[in-house]
Amino acid sequence: MKILITGFTGFVSQHFLALLNEMEPGSSVLGIDKNKPDFNFSAFPELNISFENIDLLDREATEKILDYFKPEYILHLASVSSVAQSWHTPLESFVNNTTIFLNLVEQIRVKNRKCRILSVGSSEEFGEVTEAELPLTEEHPLKPLSPYAVARVSQEMLSKIYADGFALEIIMTRSFNHIGPGQKDLFVIASFAKQFVQLSKENITKNTITTGNLSIIRDFVDVRDVVKAYYLLLKKGKRGEVYNICSGNGIVLKDIVSSMAKILNLDVETVVNPDLIRPTENKKVVGSYQKLKTELGWEPEISIEKSLKDIIGYWQNEAK
Amino acid sequence: MKILITGFTGFVSQHFLALLNEMEPGSSVLGIDKNKPDFNFSAFPELNISFENIDLLDREATEKILDYFKPEYILHLASVSSVAQSWHTPLESFVNNTTIFLNLVEQIRVKNRKCRILSVGSSEEFGEVTEAELPLTEEHPLKPLSPYAVARVSQEMLSKIYADGFALEIIMTRSFNHIGPGQKDLFVIASFAKQFVQLSKENITKNTITTGNLSIIRDFVDVRDVVKAYYLLLKKGKRGEVYNICSGNGIVLKDIVSSMAKILNLDVETVVNPDLIRPTENKKVVGSYQKLKTELGWEPEISIEKSLKDIIGYWQNEAK
Numbered sequence: 103m104k105i106l107i108t109g110f111t112g113f114v115s116q117h118f119l120a121l122l123n124e125m126e127p128g129s130s131v132l133g134i135d136k137n138k139p140d141f142n143f144s145a146f147p148e149l150n151i152s153f154e155n156i157d158l159l160d161r162e163a164t165e166k167i168l169d170y171f172k173p174e175y176i177l178h179l180a181s182v183s184s185v186a187q188s189w190h191t192p193l194e195s196f197v198n199n200t201t202i203f204l205n206l207v208e209q210i211r212v213k214n215r216k217c218r219i220l221s222v223g224s225s226e227e228f229g230e231v232t233e234a235e236l237p238l239t240e241e242h243p244l245k246p247l248s249p250y251a252v253a254r255v256s257q258e259m260l261s262k263i264y265a266d267g268f269a270l271e272i273i274m275t276r277s278f279n280h281i282g283p284g285q286k287d288l289f290v291i292a293s294f295a296k297q298f299v300q301l302s303k304e305n306i307t308k309n310t311i312t313t314g315n316l317s318i319i320r321d322f323v324d325v326r327d328v329v330k331a332y333y334l335l336l337k338k339g340k341r342g343e344v345y346n347i348c349s350g351n352g353i354v355l356k357d358i359v360s361s362m363a364k365i366l367n368l369d370v371e372t373v374v375n376p377d378l379i380r381p382t383e384n385k386k387v388v389g390s391y392q393k394l395k396t397e398l399g400w401e402p403e404i405s406i407e408k409s410l411k412d413i414i415g416y417w418q419n420e421a422k
Numbered sequence: 423m424k425i426l427i428t429g430f431t432g433f434v435s436q437h438f439l440a441l442l443n444e445m446e447p448g449s450s451v452l453g454i455d456k457n458k459p460d461f462n463f464s465a466f467p468e469l470n471i472s473f474e475n476i477d478l479l480d481r482e483a484t485e486k487i488l489d490y491f492k493p494e495y496i497l498h499l500a501s502v503s504s505v506a507q508s509w510h511t512p513l514e515s516f517v518n519n520t521t522i523f524l525n526l527v528e529q530i531r532v533k534n535r536k537c538r539i540l541s542v543g544s545s546e547e548f549g550e551v552t553e554a555e556l557p558l559t560e561e562h563p564l565k566p567l568s569p570y571a572v573a574r575v576s577q578e579m580l581s582k583i584y585a586d587g588f589a590l591e592i593i594m595t596r597s598f599n600h601i602g603p604g605q606k607d608l609f610v611i612a613s614f615a616k617q618f619v620q621l622s623k624e625n626i627t628k629n630t631i632t633t634g635n636l637s638i639i640r641d642f643v644d645v646r647d648v649v650k651a652y653y654l655l656l657k658k659g660k661r662g663e664v665y666n667i668c669s670g671n672g673i674v675l676k677d678i679v680s681s682m683a684k685i686l687n688l689d690v691e692t693v694v695n696p697d698l699i700r701p702t703e704n705k706k707v708v709g710s711y712q713k714l715k716t717e718l719g720w721e722p723e724i725s726i727e728k729s730l731k732d733i734i735g736y737w738q739n740e741a742k
């Protein structure tokens with residue numbers, strides 16, 4: 103396949119490349135990002151990869167890229183995806199999630215290009231949910247509760263208009279919390295793993311790790327399962343439809359801590375950092391992937407135990 | 423009051439000024455718009471009105487205006503409000519409804535200003551509705567069906583975030599089809615009235631007027647009632663709440679044509695222009711203003727008959 107990947111330097115992109123390297127050797131990939139990639143393309147020997155350092159807010163640069171590369175597929179991963187950050191810079195969060203998307207799809211529309219586009223969204227779009235409403239299906243009403251979530255809902259509504267009103271081949275996702283090797287320690291599971299690995303390297307009698315609220319329950323899905331869903335949706339997803347990508351399981355954060363302690367054979371105490379507690383947050387969020395299973399046969403395959411082991415392995419490797 | 427009015431050159435603004443001239447003589451008004459006003463400020467002798475020709479997309483200009491005027495209230499009327507146009511320039515429609523709003527409220531937030539803001543929205547936000555769901559209350563789910571409607575829903579979601587998350591005093595509306603003297607003939611009722619007045623001035627044996635689909639039923643509310651609601655909401659609306667502004671009555675367009683024919687004592691035939699038929703549109707849309715009535719005592723006071731007579735009077739005056 104000939105695919106443009108936005109948000110190329112992120113960890114999801116690398117896992118997608120690994121999948122594509124296996125599934126469709128010979129594929130052409132153009133990566134774009136406003137940051138530069140810090141990984142080596144030689145890890146994906148079967149792919150023809152090139153990279154352009156552009157900001158999708160730059161409409162002319164975006165136009166040029168599409169004109170010369172002429173992608174058959176676009177995997178739109180680019181996003182300022184931090185909820186916390188969106189409270190500090192709400193305007194930038196909104197514009198960097200909506201205008202960058204519009205700059206892409208407007209070019210596809212205006213030039214009447216044939217191209218299938220995956221618009222990645224987030225479970226944050228659901229906003230406030232009660233336990234009685236779980237698991238969340240795609241039909242559940244959206245009540246976004248952060249600037250980031252509003253931006254994602256806007257992107258999804260725009261996708262629907264471009265798909266239904268302009269007949270663009272856009273498919274949308276609501277991706278739940280993904281985890282996996284390579285994720286930055288801004289995210290909770292990666293942060294725990296990094297701290298655990300540091301502790302295991304040191305000879306400290308009192309082991310403590312810093313956390314936020316450990317009683318919340320989230321639906322964690324391994325990034326390697328996520329990119330399989332992205333690949334399937336790019337190939338066979340229905341135009342204008344939105345798909346949950348999740349594990350279907352709720353896991354309480356304190357069990358993640360216990361599992362990691364067990365894997366590394368460590369005794370730890372947890373210390374809550376109040377800065378990591380969000381003012382309002384759902385106690386429990388679990389999604390349903392029934393639609394993706396029924397339509398495309400997708401199911402998550404990687405257990406939480408394997409995810410955690412691999413994440414710890416990643417941080418052990420990083421620490422070397 | 424000291425009020426900034428955006429979208430100052432539009433017809434809603436003029437009716438708001440007339441109300442303010444009566445209700446709060448001595449008020450200071452700063453109008454801003456990217457177009458220049460074509461009306462005379464001397465019609466509002468009790469107000470201190472000034473005008474600045476700026477585009478709200480210009481963040482620095484917006485900042486300067488707020489810095490020097492220091493409004494206590496903002497009536498945010500500015501919008502690229504044509505649904506049809508939004509299908510031709512979806513990106514501009516989206517940016518001109520969301521970024522201009524963000525440029526305003528971000529300044530209020532960052533500088534921690536005390537200011538009550540009315541964010542005007544549209545009944546278009548509801549999107550597809552069935553007759554069984556009427557009249558529409560504020561709780562009805564939003565399924566926007568045009569780029570314009572998506573932009574308006576985004577603006578409303580952003581308003582909610584700024585109100586609930588940043589404690590800004592923002593109140594939102596979903597304003598239904600407003601009609602009244604001064605409205606441009608881009609809009610259906612004004613277009614009918616203008617055509618009727620032209621016919622009444624000529625001695626033509628065969629009277630025809632050009633229309634779109636005359637069987638659709640809409641909730642028309644007189645702009646003079648609308649601006650009363652805006653005034654009340656600016657003063658007493660609840661932060662972060664959205665209010666329908668509507669008449670509560672559904673009127674079929676062909677009855678509007680008959681009423682105008684009767685007012686002018688004309689016999690007319692209608693000719694449908696296929697260009698004026700929208701690909702998808704609701705057969706019937708009627709809103710409920712119960713929330714605005716219960717909380718603030720607002721009710722529409724101007725009958726459709728009076729609205730139509732005054733609109734015809736306006737076009738007769740224009741034709742002189």
